[in-house]
Amino acid sequence: MMVDISTDYMGLKLRSPLVASSCGLTSNLKNLRSFEESGVGAVILKSVYEEEIIHYTKVSITRMLSSGFIYPEAMDYFEFEFNQIKDPLSDYLNLIRNAKAELTIPVIASINCLNAEGWLDYAQKIEQAGADALELNLFILPSDFTRTGQDNEAMYFDVVAKILSKITIPVSLKIGYYSAALGMLIQRLSETGVKGITLFNRMYDPDFSVDTLEFTTTNVLSHPSDFATSLRWIAIMSERVKCDLAASTGIHSGQTMVKQLLAGAKVVSAASAFYVHGIPYAQEMLSDLKRWMEEQSYPNLDAFRGKMSKDRTYNPAAFERVQFMRYFKDR
Template identity: 55%
Template sequence: MPEISTNYMGLKLKSPIIASSSGLTDTIEKLIDLEKSGVGAVVLKSIFEEEIIQHTQRSIEKMSASGFIYPETMEYFEYDYDEIEDPVQNYLKLISDAKKKLTIPVIASINCVSENGWDDFAHVIEKAGADALELNIFLLPSDSTRSADDNEKIYFEAIKRVLAKVKIPVSIKLGPYASNLAALLEKLSKTGIAGLVLFNRSYNTDFDINTLEFTNSSVLTTPADIYHSLRWVALMSGKVKCSLAASTGVHDGAGLIKMLLAGASTVQVASTLYRNGNGQVAKMISELTHWMNEQGYKNLSEFSGKMSYTKTYNPAAFERIQFMQQYRNYGK
């Protein structure tokens, strides 16, 4: 039986499949079922920056009304949430309960759009027992008041603030929008973070042409969505100074194998579990081990990154020339 354990951000995982942050990871019952299915780790459903800031404001208002706003009070504010029923309190309880019930790593997630106002919460997450923290920094290039440099500063300032407060490994999940994505990913990997997750998914806008009302586009990914992440994992493997996790479009064993060949340490999955149930994890692992047996691989390190830009025999496959060659021959 091939060995499929992997190292991600310094954490030992029994398999390279991680249940990504979603509605599938928001209760202890779901998390237990995911561990039984064979995932190597879980990323808890994100808590949003807005929720944390709102909780902070309510806590300060409560303390101010009680007449005890003074420096020592801040210790109460940071660590004692027992008296305030709040999504933040529930999130900390989910972390604590998950650590009691699971043997696999528990990764907390904060979805943020700015660099401050929420960062103190990272230490509270660590205190609750999380093995790692994923910062899902969601920036879209649609804000014309912010330059590309302004957007990049948010990443680096958020990382600086959080790393100053926690000792657990921190990863950054980000989108593919940047003026120079390769340079940004390399710079981010040198800040002290332990992992990069490529990429978070932006939901596309759609609307009904008859009612002129906005509608939901496809929420779940398809296997066809894998290629953008696959390309960038392959391009950056060997260049970044941290672990790489692949996200978006990984639905089966073939997708898992491709991402590992490209250089990912792990893959994050959600859509395929929504569509096929948690049993899909066992199917993906079976496909992976069967392929490894056929290829004669005993562990993941023997083929990890074999098809990355820095290791492949055909690096031109990642460049524009390959695009030109494909379309020149299309339809012939």
């Protein structure tokens, strides 16, 4: 039996539901070619960061200067840098142009942002460079004691309203899971006009040594067991949103990809698995997906997608359960 693993995602045609997530591996053309050869449906380029855009945009520096926000001496420093250092923003646009010229799969650009200031014009340049879509990596750590939950959530809607008024390519949001009303937040974001929401980004967690008190980085790569939070929320949300959902974090195997699709994800995006096993591992993940579909006699993804979503499964309560209750009682 021939199975069809192609899918729509954000209005784009993807030949497979496995997407290369934004990370260091998606920052050069050689790797992007390798991802295409290995069967992924789309690539999401390494993010350009809001801080970088603001830092390297002369206009905003001049604006900061005129508002008294920056010391004139600092301007000399920036001028020096502009003359000495290659402009990473132009490099990024070149990467998009080159990737578009060489690849046949969709190329999704990515901006990491907190506010809707300083980078919107650059997003237009990304669109002009030919990116098929833009993913915004929006992560608000709710640690500011002067901001309420509502204030924090308003930041998401502000960013979305501004970006959607600036560009016409599909926009997706990659968010974290910190919200007191996460279901409602995801639902309302899906109604703004964004074409996709990625659940969830994996955050950088600080750690430090007890001997030296030096800060270190923990768990840069995810573990195969880290998929469960995303699985729960894909299952809860997939029948309740007005845009596509992508599953992210902990997708290290074809089997986990199948789970996320059963929960209702349109696509899955993976990064750590390719750091651990290499980019060609995508072929193995996709072969496992196809083998499972053949065994189960599913001719295409729509034949089983969402079958285990909270709204369609035989046991919706499983996704609402958070307490272990009796699990460890007799152990």
